[in-house]
Amino acid sequence: MTTQVAGYVSKTDMVAALIRELLMTGELGPGEQLRQRDLAQRFGVSQTQVREAMRRLESEGLLSCDTHRGFTVVVADLGQVEENFRIRAALESLGASLAARKVDPAGLGRLRELNEQMRAALARGDAGAASARTYQHIMGADPVKEVSG
Numbered sequence: 001m002t003t004q005v006a007g008y009v010s011k012t013d014m015v016a017a018l019i020r021e022l023l024m025t026g027e028l029g030p031g032e033q034l035r036q037r038d039l040a041q042r043f044g045v046s047q048t049q050v051r052e053a054m055r056r057l058e059s060e061g062l063l064s065c066d067t068h069r070g071f072t073v074v075v076a077d078l079g080q081v082e083e084n085f086r087i088r089a090a091l092e093s094l095g096a097s098l099a100a101r102k103v104d105p106a107g108l109g110r111l112r113e114l115n116e117q118m119r120a121a122l123a124r125g126d127a128g129a130a131s132a133r134t135y136q137h138i139m140g141a142d143p144v145k146e147v148s149g
Contacts (some may be wrong), residue, residue, distance in 0.1 A: 011048075012053050015050055020057070020062070030073050032073045034063070036050045036071075045048060054071045058071065
């Protein structure tokens with residue numbers, strides 16, 4: 001079964017996004033060893049695409065690779081995490097400010113609709129869907145880009 005996610009250029013991009021989602025939702029926990037074969041089967045892609053995605057996530061600091069153990073989820077350094085959140089908050093604030101200057105009434109309506117969808121997901125207790133929607137819009141098939149030009 002091939003999992004399709006709209007807005008991704010390659011299967012490697014898609015796999016990297018799906019693994020990120022597993023990390024964000026906690027389905028893959030700190031220190032957990034990842035098996036390429038299992039992930040390839042789960043996502044319906046080749047092990048090569050999974051390995052490329054894992055290399056990308058390693059370069060982003062989300063996974064680490066050991067010659068004998070393979071890839072594992074990085075155990076977060078709380079000081080670094082806090083710093084990253086502060087940087088992310090500043091960048092998101094700047095991005096929202098810049099996009100707000102360009103949004104038209106139709107775009108504002110689309111943003112409200114997306115916000116309601118995320119609120120509904122959270123109200124259902126589906127934080128994974130809410131974070132997946134947020135991530136998808138930030139990193140790929142981004143309705144914010146559609147409404148802000």
